[in-house]
Amino acid sequence: MELVLWRHGQTDANLHQRIQGRSNIPLNATGVAQAQAVAPALAALEPHRIVCSPLKRALQTAEVLGERCGLAVTVEEGLVERSFGAWEGKDRQEIAAGWPEEYRRWREGGEPRGLGVETRDQVATRVRAALERICATAEEDERVVVVSHGSALSIAASSLLGQRVSAWFGLRGLDNCRYGVLRSARREPGWVLTGWNLG
Template sequence: MSRRVVCLRHGQTLWNVEHRFQGHSDIPLDETGMAQATRAASLLAALRPTMIVSSDLQRAYDTASALGDLVGLNVSVDKDLRERGGGEWEGLTREEISARWPEQYVAWEAPGGEEVTDVAARVSASILRWAARLDDDGLLVVASHGAAIRLGIAHLLGLPEDLWSALGGLGNCSWSVLEEGRRGWRLMEHNAGTLPEPVQSDDSPEVTQS
């Protein structure tokens, strides 16, 4: 048997709908987001997770808790699973960002924000750290954020940085599945759980456009 990791993005928030950069801002799920979390929990429960860990931000923790409550597991918290910090962009819409920082918007580099390489390293390290605690046939569910998950997976798989954008963004309460094989971890599913739809995320425009 192989260890598996399900990387679950949080449910919808009001700032997602308004296309505001959330980053480290602690924004709760809206009513739709709570319903999405409940639906995702009902589907993922069938995989019989053995461990659940979440970002410390409320939108991810509440998403994880919907699953934890259903399957009877406690949710551990790891700050390293937070979304990419947005610096001066947090709370602003994409239109406001592009108008005030046109060059930085194209590069998707927020003044005072986190570098993508730093986010990728901390998230992938967290995933591996928690996965190491699994039994050989265990299943870990990691509740995190759109950009954080995509960057963490790309780094974990050993993709060169110039190919990270080849992985598309994740919709709210969609997930990606990693499985440990004889030659390391591999991506089995990406952005699963829903029919394709526009992605509203802090992630860069080039990977969230539909």
């Protein structure tokens, strides 16, 4: 089977480089246009199902494809974005000024502490479990489009590819409305990456 991992379109928070996390922010006009521009390419893949995060920006993106393909969109709570706790709504300059030590730790690949920021391992466990629930009900040759978020998708994809997500940063986050493709495989780790940041 194939998992097509699609990041939502642009929001005003993306535009102004503010961390969104769990904040329930809708697409802006550019984000809607991005979804409309990418949907034909995803529709051409002939997906069998569309599953998305419950946050507005992901749901709006998924619904553009659903309307084009004639498919209902299913919401999966486990696909929600990584929580960034006290940093949500802030830009990098505000974070660096307010929490210099934790910001430095984060930029060096560590985990911010005491701020309610979900760790990479926690994200991997949660989102991977959601993807495994989706796969458990799929046919062998099924193609599922999963609409979620940059951090959630890159961390979960790294986990599916057998990487230790607390120490491996080989997949950068998807750009707005870009997607990656994972195909199931018989050999370990059970998945092959066939494309990333496409669209």
